[in-house]
Amino acid sequence: MNRGGARATLWLTSAALAAAVVGPLFAGGDLLYRDAVSTPRSFVTDTALGLGDAPARAVPQDWLIAVASRMLDGSVVVTTLTFAALVLAGVGFGRLAGRVVPAARTPGLLAGAAIGIWNPFVAERLLQGQWSLLLGYAALGWVVLAAEDCRRRPDRRTWARLAAWVAVAGITPTGWVLAVVVTLAVVAARRRAVAGVAVVAIVTSLPWTAAAALSTAPATSDTAAVAAFAARAETGLGTLGTLAGLGGIWNADAVPASRTGMWALIATLCLLAVVAIGCVALRRRWRRVRLIGVTATVAVAALVPVTLAATAPGQAVLRGLVDTVPGAGLLRDTSKFVALLVPFYAIAAAAAVQVIGRLVPRGLAAAVVALLVVAPLPDLAAGVGGEVRTVSLPSDFAEVAALVPADAGDIAVLPTGSNRRYAFTDGVVSLDPTARLLRAPVLATGELFIDGRAVDTAPDSRAARAEAILARGGPPADLARLGVGWVLVESVGPHTPSATLRTLPVVYRGDLLTLYRVADPVVVRASTVDRVLAWAAHLVWLAVILGGVGFGGVAAGRGRRLFSWGAWRAPTPPPTSPRSAG
Known part of the structure; x- marks a missing residue:
């Protein structure tokens, strides 16, 4: 399949998988499910800007939805962004797989997309109502590619593209943390690039750092929440196995029905089988293809501390951080960070297609990998088995x-x-x-x-x-x-x-x-200066995203766009010898 066909196939497959998951939400109505709240109209209040004496947990997402709902129904905006998050996750992780394992061709890309969309992390975060975290998660594949471009050929275009994707991830503070972690891992060997990442990180975090500076909310968090938010082990897996299988959310009610019994063990073994098969091929290229080692290191570096954080000593350390370090409360929900495993898993899925493709046609190999990923989690479809739905x-x-x-x-x-x-x-x-x-x-x-x-x-x-x-x-x-x-x-x-x-x-x-x-209240509002500064921080954040689409995405005379195929190229077939041609 040529480059254009592969690109279209990846986008269409990702859109089809995303529609299978969140399609029912487009039936109309408002989303009111655990942390997810959408209303026809919302407003840019002090709370939406993160000003006041309550923690600014929904900055800048509440501001974005409030601004967007002036033109579109706010519930449509949230549903569309949730759908877009899953599509971008599929395409981003698929592109990453194609960059690292080009020999797997289109089937390998589709396997990377499948593992990026159809996994327990996505299911559990949908059930918790954390649609904005999924948008941050969706940016990770794109962030890895943009960071690698900045490391290899830094220019204004590649830096603008990286900044845009980090800003997309920064719709929620945890998403920003995930994006910055993988970016630093990719560019760590280049001091100048690390300095550039520091600038990107500062600019893209302005909405919530401004809120932290301007509000009177406490900077540290309640240590009692550390144990409550610790990763939870699933049946037959233990904490390590659960997290390696991309599960482990603290809320037992936010778990798909298929993972509440021994089926969770079978599903996790199927997922890890794909990763293990892929590792057979990846170990031969470990030193030659740098992104393999980087993403594997990030995966291990996330998995180990998150597992330890569920133990008594780990929780003691985390309580100390949460109690003394401003902003460390972001680390309490430790199972969020299993998202850092997915870039390597997507690469491994593509490599698994290559390995299995030596025995059967590559298209059938992709179907086998997809079956091992999708079939064990059947109730992710239709709003996680109909659990996530809209209301009136x-x-x-x-x-x-x-x-x-x-x-x-x-x-x-x-x-x-x-x-x-x-x-x-x-x-x-x-x-x-x-x-x-x-x-x-x-x-x-x-x-x-x-x-x-x-x-x-x-x-x-x-x-x-x-x-x-x-x-x-x-x-x-x-x-x-x-x-x-x-x-x-x-x-x-x-x-x-x-x-x-x-x-x-x-x-x-x-x-x-x-x-x-209540008669004659004293109207308490943030000062004009504080509101102007908060608005400016949000507008800079939005401008970084739009700048990546414009300046960063289209270079003079080259026509490369932010959502284009980027640096991936379909592999050139080996020349055919006269003997085999005959």
Whole structure:
């Protein structure tokens, strides 16, 4: 197959696999599933910019969705980005496989794409609702290729392309960390390139580093969350085997049904069989093809500490880091970092096609590899077995959103906490959508509840103080002095009615939501300077991405684009001798 045909086949195959996974989400409605929240419209509040006294966990994704939802339905934007993440993962890891194992040709590329899309990491993060992390994961294959280009032939175009992909990964801080780790691993031998990566890292991290500098949220995290977020072993595998099989998320509810029993052992053995077969071919090229050793080293360097972090000594070390190093809370959910294994696994999958292709036609070899990857995880299809699906928000949310302006105080919500079990989501745990749906900031402490235990509590935050006033039935004037202009009560879950509400006028009463007005609140907002700086940081981040598409992607007279085939070339067949031609 020629270069153009191989390119089209890889894109179409990746799109088909992505559609098989998230296609049902395009049926319409809003995504309200664990960490995933999409609403028709959201707004650039102080919270979306990461300003205030709550941890900025969703920067810059909330800003991006808020800006995009001015033109498109926000739920369509989130669904499209989730689909794009899986497509880019397939193409990126497929291109990486093609660069390192060109002899596997198109079948090897497709095997790399399959392992990049159809794996337990993708399934578990979808079930946890972490669509933005999947976008960061999707950038890894592209980042490795761009970093290698910067190492071999650095120029403005290759650096712009690398910066763009690191910025794409940086839609969530963890994605940025993953991208920077693999970039440094690729360019480590070149001091000048390392300096360039440092500049790229600083520029692409501006949205959340600016938020950390401008907000009053604590820089360190709750050490109690380290044990709660530790990697979890699956049946018959142990922690090491689970992580090597690209699983191990801390939340046992965010695991596909097919991996809740002994089938997880079979599925992991099938995946590792593909990797092991590929290693047979890769060991002969280990020294000649540098990216093999780099990606293998990154995989081992991720697997070992993540496994150790699930042990008592490892957790003790991690607690020390989380308690003292600003930003180290990103390391708590250690199983996220098994994403660093996938670049090597994609290369190994392509090599496995080459090995099996010596015994059977290469197309059949690709089918065998794909079967070993896809078949053991059948319930990744159709929204992970129908678990991840859209819902219709009750009309109460739209009614309340229309009543609350941006400049009449913040909103306190009862019951406290961000987790909800709504009847219209069939009781699936989700985040409260009001924080993204309303024009004014919704006060939130940022605390998380894991197995009924609260972590990351912030007792001095405005949200915690407002909750304390409502809990003791304090006067509305106390709420007003805190900047609270509204109290929203949701009829979900058990909670003790606040005596404060008896003295407040009801602005709206529906089946699910009741909105109360607090008179004469002191409007608390970030300063104009802080908002300008936060906006500037986000715009620089977006400009880096767009610059990679434009300046970095199209060079004068060469026409190479960011989403092009890049440096991969279809291998030239060996010359045919006159004897064999006859």
